[in-house]
């Protein structure tokens with residue numbers, strides 16, 4: 017299988033490499049100056065970290081494998097502090113590097129640890145879930161959660177490269193894989209309508225790493241993300257579009273104490289954002305229906321608890337897109353036509369919630 021390279025532009029451009037056998041590129045990305053490489057990986061998945069450590073070791077680097085808790089539990093200040101201690105103990109210097117291997121939670125944490133250690137060391141990301149490949153590992157947004165909310169502490173720290181080994185996707189649990197489809201579908205709604213057509217053509221296949229359109233979907237979504245973050249790394253404009261559906265999603269994740277998958281929360285959040293787009297007079301009703309249909313077709317949720325609104329409304333107040341007391345939402349005029357809803361009235365927000373409540 018040949019590899020595809022998608023370049024992310026910016027101050028220091030880098031490539032996202034998609035294919036199999038892509039770990040061969042690791043030494044080239046680490047370069048000659050690096051001596052010690054800290055490999056951050058989920059503790060329970062030695063089979064995905066072992067080949068990465070092997071590729072680094074056999075290229076002559078000194079490898080420090082640093083296991084972290086699985087999934088979202090890794091994104092805490094305590095786990096970040098453990099990594100800082102380990103970096104200190106093993107002598108990770110400014111000319112060394114961190115490699116993040118795992119799902120989006122692990123790459124967010126690894127990126128954050130790399131961004132903050134010695135004020136920033138090199139990081140290479142090796143995402144091993146669909147969501148990690150098409151979204152989390154690309155674009156340099158790193159972060160951890162705090163008791164107040166999702167990703168509230170973090171930094172923009174682009175990787176030197178992203179290696180997506182498609183073979184790793186076969187062991188991803190089905191629900192985690194499908195969760196990643198929410199971010200793929202988001203890419204369709206905000207920028208690339210072909211993504212929606214490919215999923216609508218074969219929703220069953222979209223749920224599988226070996227699906228007919230899987231590779232095209234992965235590459236197209238990475239291209240959407242690369243285009244956006246290449247133009248606006250620090251989210252001063254167009255990057256906000258990647259947050260479509262996330263205002264409610266992050267509030268749901270917080271209410272669920274991070275036990276709901278990010279992708280599932282994003283799916284519900286996108287139905288809410290579509291309802292908001294329609295109720296505010298921006299998008300046609302057909303956009304709301306299409307959102308529900310495509311998400312349901314791949315098995316993603318489209319509704320949430322009817323009694324959760326007061327809690328969700330409060331959590332949405334800490335969203336990063338807000339400015340002072342002014343609340344801001346990413347909404348659509350139509351597919352691939354993104355706009356913002358500035359300070360909508362409380363009643364409108366609640367009315368949109370009623371449409372997705374069950």
Ligand SMILES: NC(=O)c1ccc[n+]([C@@H]2O[C@H](COP(=O)([O-])OP(=O)(O)OC[C@H]3O[C@@H](n4cnc5c(N)ncnc54)[C@H](O)[C@@H]3O)[C@@H](O)[C@H]2O)c1
Pocket residue numbers: 058061064086087088091118119120121122124144145146147148151152153154155156157158167184185186187188189192195196199278279
């Ligand atoms: N930084 C960004 O721009 C960005 C973008 C989107 C999402 N995110 C973040 O990404 C996270 C969600 O990522 P996710 O969906 O990958 O979840 P995750 O990292 O929790 O991974 C899901 C599960 O799959 C397991 N896993 C990973 N690779 C595997 C493999 N190859 N085989 C078997 N199991 C494997 C993980 O250990 C975990 O249990 C959230 O924290 C979200 O906030 C960040």
Ligand SMILES: O=C(O)C(=O)C[C@@H](O)[C@H](O)[C@H](O)COP(=O)(O)O
Pocket residue numbers: 151155157166167199251255256258259262336
């Ligand atoms: O890369 C971005 O920018 C995104 O918004 C992508 C989102 O899918 C991702 O979940 C991101 O972590 C959310 O960012 P946040 O700044 O709202 O925490």
Ligand SMILES: [Zn+2]
Pocket residue numbers: 151199262278282
């Ligand atoms: Zn997301």
